[in-house]
Amino acid sequence: MAVAADWARDHGRHLLALTVDHGLSPDSAAWTAFAGAAARAAGADWRALSWTGPKPSTGLPAAARAARHRLIADAAREAGARVILFAHTADDVSEGEVMRAEGSTLGRLRDWSPSPAWPQGRGLMLLRPMLDVGRGELRDWLRGQGRDWIDDPANEDPKYARSRARVSLLPLGEGAPEGRMRVDCEKGGTQPPRTLSRQNAGFAAVRSNPLSSGEGTLELDRDVDALVLAAALVCAGGGDRPPRGDRLDRLVLRLRAGESFTAVLCGARIEAGPEHVLITREAGEFARRPTPPLPLPPGVETVWDGRWALTAPGAGWSVVPAAGRLAALSKADRSRLNVLPAAARGAAPVLIRNDATAPVLAGTAVVARSLVEERLALALDRMTHETELGPRAHGATPRNHLFSGADITEAGSAPRFQGSRRE
Structure with a gap:
């Protein structure tokens, strides 16, 4: 202090x-x-x-x-x-x-x-x-x-x-142990801790889906690092507990073996295809663990399902999952959802007002932003300065920290920090 x-x-x-x-x-x-x-x-x-x-x-x-x-x-x-x-x-x-x-x-x-x-x-x-x-x-x-x-x-x-x-x-003694590696953001030339370099090595494995970027859907390479995969699963699933080591190891082994499969871990759905892995929220979790509609107090940012931040302009709004309500959405809302992978649509937030039966897609009636991409970017050290931290509203098109290579060098090398994180 x-x-x-x-x-x-x-x-x-x-x-x-x-x-x-x-x-x-x-x-x-x-x-x-x-x-x-x-x-x-x-x-x-x-x-x-x-x-x-x-x-x-x-x-x-x-x-x-x-x-x-x-x-x-x-x-x-x-x-x-x-x-x-x-x-x-x-x-x-x-x-x-x-x-x-x-x-x-x-x-x-x-x-x-x-x-x-x-x-x-x-x-x-x-x-x-x-x-x-x-x-x-x-x-x-x-x-x-x-x-x-x-x-x-x-x-x-x-x-x-x-x-x-x-x-x-x-x-x-009281000092640092001999041989301990450190990060010096201002002077450069030092090696990062192993935890940083292992996560940095997985940056290139996280891809942007141009149709669903900003909607909580992630695409990964099959050779993704285990730590990056764990972070992606936690963020896409909206929880706060990483997967158990043995379950994560089995998942990585299946990916390394070239197997195509679908699995659920940390509330996230993993669809492993021939080349890439799609990570989304598992919509079936809402049926297995049903929760009542979450009221949205006017003007107060409310987090739903650990993945979305919603702010309603007026009273009476509540948020629920799209699962089981897709057919009741308007044609325009269904068209917006159809750009998402099919597995991701049921996990999208939709809104009901004053117990009305007709839901509307979040983002059309209230301010909505996905927390998944920003959270993963923070976990993977993609934001290296406090000026890069800030909320983004639904529909905005800021620089995508998660998929931009502007701040950190390519995978496998030590990170170069642009400016000092301490300022």
């Missing part, structure tokens, strides 16, 4: 600090007050957020992390922010590696990644500028600045995997 406050003053930027009180420690109220005082002393605005309600008896760290990201994402969107700064260090990276080696499914930390909260974190990116710095180095700097900090005693509790990983790394 101290570093960010200095940067914000130098660049004339507004800084909002957020503190999440998880309600898990008797000292949490005092810690929150400490954080608020520190934020104000640094010249930042500040908000306190609270994780309320019952807490799980198992999986508490994961639940707390998910709740924290949801609360922060909601506050960031309310403030009009696009980028959220986190102060993870090189030690957090090392501890995560130890935890994954012991079976944890904790994701890898990257310097620039989308918010994991969905749909609360849509359009939000996380920036971690301290991943090259060790925890000890930061503490030495703070001491030199005459600043204090709080050590959560839970970090020393051996019942938590993070604490055990931290203890196991103590003999290695």
